[in-house]
Amino acid sequence: MATSGASVKFKRLRQRFGISAPKLAIRTHVAWYWRALAIIAILSVSFALAAWIYDAGRRIAGFDSNESVREIQSLRNYVMELDAELTKLRSLAGSGESSLQIERATQRQLYRQVKDLELENATLKQDLAFFEGLMPSSELGDEVGVKIDHLKIERDGASSDYRYRMLVVNNGGRQAKELKGSLQILVKMQLGGKDAMITLPSDTEPNLQRFRFEIKHFHRLEGVFSVPSGAVVKGVEVRLLQDGAVRAKQSVTL
Secondary structure (H helix, E strand, O other): OHHHHHHHHHHHHHHHHHOOOOOOOOOOOOOHHHHHHHHHHHHHHHHHHHHHHHHHHHHHHHHHHHHHHHHHHHHHHHHHHHHHHHHHHHHHHHHHHHHHHHHHHHHHHHHHHHHHHHHHHHHHHHHHHHHHHHHHHHOOOOOOOOOEEEEEEEEEEOOEEEEEEEEEOOOOOOOOEEEEEEEEEEEEEEEEEEEEEEOOOOOOOHHHHEEEEEEOOEEEEEEEEEOOOEEEEEEEEEEEOOOOOOEEEEEEEE
C-alpha cells in the first residue's frame, strides 16, 4: 500500500513538471488606462478612415454634398427667374387683352357710326331727289294740290312691324295755306290663306295724334304699324285726309 501511494505521487509530479506539464505563458503587464487609450485611438482612426472612404465613394459616384448644394441653389435661382418671366408675360398678356377689347369696342362703335352715316346719306339723297323733283314741277305748272312722294314700306327686322316713310308736298306756291289733316293706311294681306285688309288707325287706336300732320310746303312723315302674327303683307295704300275727304293717295306693292 505504501508503494502504491508513492507511485501515485510520483506520477502526479511527472504530470506537473514533466514533458506533459501545461505550458507557462509570460505576459508583460500593461495598465488598463493605456489599453483604453489604445482602443479609443484605434476606433478614432477607423471612424476617420470610414468617413473618408464614404466621402470618396460619394464623390466618385457623383453625390458630393457641396456639388449638390450648388446645384440646388442654381436650380432655385433658375426657378425664380422663370417666375419673374412668367409674371412679366402675364402682365403683357393682360395689357394686350385690354388693348384688344378696346380695339374691338372701337371697331363696333365705328361700325355703328358708318351705318348711321349710310342711313343719313340715303335720307339726304332722298331729300335731294325730292327737291330736284320739285323744281321742274313748279316750272311746268303742275296742278296745285297735295301729293305723296318717295313712299317706302319696309319690314322692321323679323317682327310683324313695318316701317313707312314718305314726303308730303303742298304745291300751293308761296300763297299756299297750311294743310292740316290725318294719315290713313290700308294694308292688304293674306292671313290664314285668305285675303284680308286692315285700316289704320283703327277705332281702338290709343294714340291718334301720331297719324295727324300739319304741312305748309312739304313734310316728311314716318312711323311704324303692326300686322297680326303670321300675316303676309301684299300691298299698302297711304291716304291723306282733310275733313274726311281724300286729298292724296299712293300705293306700294310688296
